[in-house]
Amino acid sequence: xxxxxxxxxxxxxxxxxxxxxxxxxxxxxxxxxxxxxxxxxxxxxxxxxxxxxxxxxxxxxxxxxxxxxxxxxxxxxxxxxxxxxxxxxxxxxxxxxxxxxxxxxxxxxxxxxxxxxxxxxxxxxxxxxxxxxxxxxxxxxxxxxxxxxxxxxxx
Amino acid sequence: xxxxxxxxxxxxxxxxxxxxxxxxxxxxxxxxxxxxxxxxxxxxxxxxxxxxxxxxxxxxxxxxxxxxxxxxxxxxxxxxxxxxxxxxxxxxxxxxxxxxxxxxxxxxxxxxxxxxxxxxxxxxxxxxxxxxxxxxxxxxxxxxxxxxxxxxxxxxxxxxxxxxxxxxxxxxxxxxxxxxxxxxxxxxxxxxxxxxxxxxxxxxxxxxxxxxxxxxxxxxxxxxxxxxxxxxxxxxxxxxxxxxxxxxxxxxxxxxxxxxxxxxxxxxxxxxxxxxxxxxxxxxxxxxxxxxxxxxxxxxxxxxxxxxxxxxxxxxxxxxxxxxxxxxxxxxxxxxxxxxxxxxxxxxxxxxxxxxxxxx
Numbered sequence: 001x002x003x004x005x006x007x008x009x010x011x012x013x014x015x016x017x018x019x020x021x022x023x024x025x026x027x028x029x030x031x032x033x034x035x036x037x038x039x040x041x042x043x044x045x046x047x048x049x050x051x052x053x054x055x056x057x058x059x060x061x062x063x064x065x066x067x068x069x070x071x072x073x074x075x076x077x078x079x080x081x082x083x084x085x086x087x088x089x090x091x092x093x094x095x096x097x098x099x100x101x102x103x104x105x106x107x108x109x110x111x112x113x114x115x116x117x118x119x120x121x122x123x124x125x126x127x128x129x130x131x132x133x134x135x136x137x138x139x140x141x142x143x144x145x146x147x148x149x150x151x152x153x154x155x
Numbered sequence: 156x157x158x159x160x161x162x163x164x165x166x167x168x169x170x171x172x173x174x175x176x177x178x179x180x181x182x183x184x185x186x187x188x189x190x191x192x193x194x195x196x197x198x199x200x201x202x203x204x205x206x207x208x209x210x211x212x213x214x215x216x217x218x219x220x221x222x223x224x225x226x227x228x229x230x231x232x233x234x235x236x237x238x239x240x241x242x243x244x245x246x247x248x249x250x251x252x253x254x255x256x257x258x259x260x261x262x263x264x265x266x267x268x269x270x271x272x273x274x275x276x277x278x279x280x281x282x283x284x285x286x287x288x289x290x291x292x293x294x295x296x297x298x299x300x301x302x303x304x305x306x307x308x309x310x311x312x313x314x315x316x317x318x319x320x321x322x323x324x325x326x327x328x329x330x331x332x333x334x335x336x337x338x339x340x341x342x343x344x345x346x347x348x349x350x351x352x353x354x355x356x357x358x359x360x361x362x363x364x365x366x367x368x369x370x371x372x373x374x375x376x377x378x379x380x381x382x383x384x385x386x387x388x389x390x391x392x393x394x395x396x397x398x399x400x401x402x403x404x405x406x407x408x409x410x411x412x413x414x415x416x417x418x419x420x421x422x423x424x425x426x427x428x429x430x431x432x433x434x435x436x437x438x439x440x441x442x443x444x445x446x447x448x449x450x451x452x453x454x455x456x457x458x459x460x461x462x463x464x465x466x467x468x469x470x471x472x473x474x475x476x477x478x479x480x481x482x483x484x485x486x487x488x489x490x491x492x493x494x495x496x497x498x499x500x501x502x503x504x505x506x507x508x509x510x511x512x513x514x515x
Contacts, residue, residue, distance in 0.1 A: 011373045012340065021457065046340040049416050050265050052455060062266050087378055124369075128349060129380070 002026070002033040002141040005078035005092025007071055008085065010041030015084035015107060017050045017126075019130065022084065022133035024054035029134070031141055035060045035082075036074055080140045085109045086127055103143070105136040107113060156504055159225035162235035163187045170311055170421070173229055174500070181497035183504075186221055188239075194464070222246045227496070227504045229286075233258050237274040240281070249283035249511035251503060256288065256418045256439065260295045274300040283514070284507030287502070288418040289440020305510060307503045310443075311419055312496030317397060317489055318428035320480075321405035330354075330362040330470045333407035333431070334421035335400060336414070338370030338391075343413035343436065345379050346459050350413070352383040353463035355404040360470055363388040364411070367395050367402060376447055403430040408476065411471050412436065415456060419444045424491050429485030432476045434465045450483035 004023060005035035016037060023035045037047065037060065044060055044062070051060045066074065071093065075081065081097035083106035091112050097104055099116040106112045116122040123139065125132035158178065159510065163171055175185050193341075208453040217252060224229075228243055230236040236252055243250065263272035279285075279300035287293040287308050297303055325331060332351070338341045338493045344366065352362045366389070371392060380389040392403070404410070410426035410433045418440035427433060433451030435441045436458075452465035469476050489495075 012372070017457070028324070043340065044265060045261055046415070048266075049261055049341070052260075052264060053415070057264070064266055086382070 001056040002031060002080065002137065002144065003078045004033055004035045004072055004080050004082050004137060005038070006036070006082045006084070007075065007096075008083065009092060010043040010047060011039075011090060012043060012046075013041070013085060013087035013090035014039070015086040015090075016047050018128060018133065019084040020047070020050040020054050020084050021061065021130040022082070023060070024056060025130060025134035027059065027139050027140075028039045029138065031138055033059060033137070033141075036063065036078065038063045038066055038074060052063070053058055055150070058128050062101050065126065072096065074134070076100065079135060079144045080105055082133075082137065083107070083112055083132060085112055091115065102142060103140045105133065105140060107133070110111060119151045126149065135148070156501055157186065157224060157226045158183055158229050159186045159188060159221055159227070159241055160229045161188045161268050161492070172313055173314070174496070175272060176192075177208065177493040177497040178500055181494065181501065183497070183501060186225060188221070194344065199394045217356050222248070227251055227283075227507055229253070229504075230372070231363050233278065233288040234271070236278045237280070237386055240270050240278055245477060247505040247515070248291075249504075250281065251286060251507050252279070252282045253282060253286045254296045254301070254457060256292065258418065259299065260439070261290060261416060261486065263299065272299070282507075283511040286503060288428060289443050291440045291443070292418060305507070307499065307506070308443075309496060309499045310491055311421060311424070312422055312493040313428075313487075313491050314489065315425070315428040318401060318404070318487075319482065320430040323405075323422070325408055326363055330360055330409070330466075331365060331407040332362060332409050332411045332466060333365045333367065333403055333426070334411050334413070335367045335426070336367050336412075336420065338366070338372040340372060340375075341416045342368075342426060343415045343438075343457070344376045346374055346457055346462065347411055347413045348376060348379045348389060349384065349385060349459040350390060350462035350466065352385050353459060354470075355385060355388065356466040358463060360467060362389060362466070362470070365390045365392060365407065365422035367392045367400055369394040384484040396429070400425070401429065404431060407431060409434060409466060410451075411466065412441065413462065414438050414441070417441055424487050427480075430477075430484045431481035432469055432479035433483060434462060436462070444486070445483070449479070450486055451479050 006034050023033050026033050061153045083092050088111040104122045107125045112122045123136040125136050227249050231253050275298050285306040290308050293306050354360050354362050380386045410431040412423050412435040419440045433445050435445050436456045437453050438456050442453050445451050454461035
């Protein structure tokens, strides 16, 4: 189970519908995933509609009023930080994810690209390309799986 | 037939106004419940004293007389039924509920609205009849206790005499694609702009997108158009009067509808009445108004590649556009006719009355 998280403003700039579509593609390919979205804003209905449309009600959790400690805990537990921003001003939580070395998958939105410059654990794909986003998530998932298997083998 | 309507509001939406007008024209008596007073107070006052809450006995008498006289109560929105269920209970009349969209396919799923979902599950089974705006909405209602045997799909009714065929065909270049609707997330305009970009850059077409409407997504549409390099091909007209809408429909080649959540969009029906071929996303009940390959093309929701391909195919085949346009006009005039809607409502009310009597 790949645990994916996004911490972002719930507005159109965050591209959450693309994030949900990417997670949907991932599950369609047979990779089980759990996606946590943390944020607040006026775009909640759009996120709820996309979640239903992609049949992800059971796999996508929306946390509206998480405090800083809860956010940090959730980011820590996730395997990948997903940032499908399409416009500047919505990349909340990215700095915290980078600070703990969390793998990041993001669209190539200029502000995000600048923030991720030199960060080795980032995979950046073309904006609005949900197939590429799913590929990147899948690659991170495989790495995480290998890491776990390697760890088990070494014990 | 005397219908008492709840939830009409002081400034009713066009489809509710039309529904009342068409019902009255067909001979039904329609009374409208004045809902400004809190229902709990109405309930108490009707049940006990009549002057304590500042209402005249006459007004309360009228309310009670109305509740007694009506043959059937029609609730325009589920929350009206939840609010008034205790008020109407002593009068033992059949209740009909309209199910349109957001209240049944979005709100119950929003975190924090769990009590609304519970209220739906409690009140929906009480109804003797349901009016669903599409088959898709009927299926959504069934998830919350709607009894399918008591439900009727009654499509929206429009006075389409205003929306005529264009006298002259539009100019061949550029390809003009028109969209109509509130500039809101649920209309999916970002996907429309993405489809336009593909149409221009991958299919090499000289096309532009004209969007009629106003709303909070204006900045998003402008940003997306700039981001994709099609700023000068996306025209936002703002809200237009009906003759302005008709003029732009007549000047356009294709009507595009990319909604993510929808009952059946009036704008699409109006475009069909004007003889425009349609490319629509399969959301809500849209494929109940447009059959793929008959009046236009129906694409998967959010699939900008499929939308661009459908638009390109129409752009390259004027004869197909004419064929779809004429088929669309015929379907619009038949399926969304006011007299048909009124007859179907009367039929639903009769069914609800019989159903209620049987239960009693």
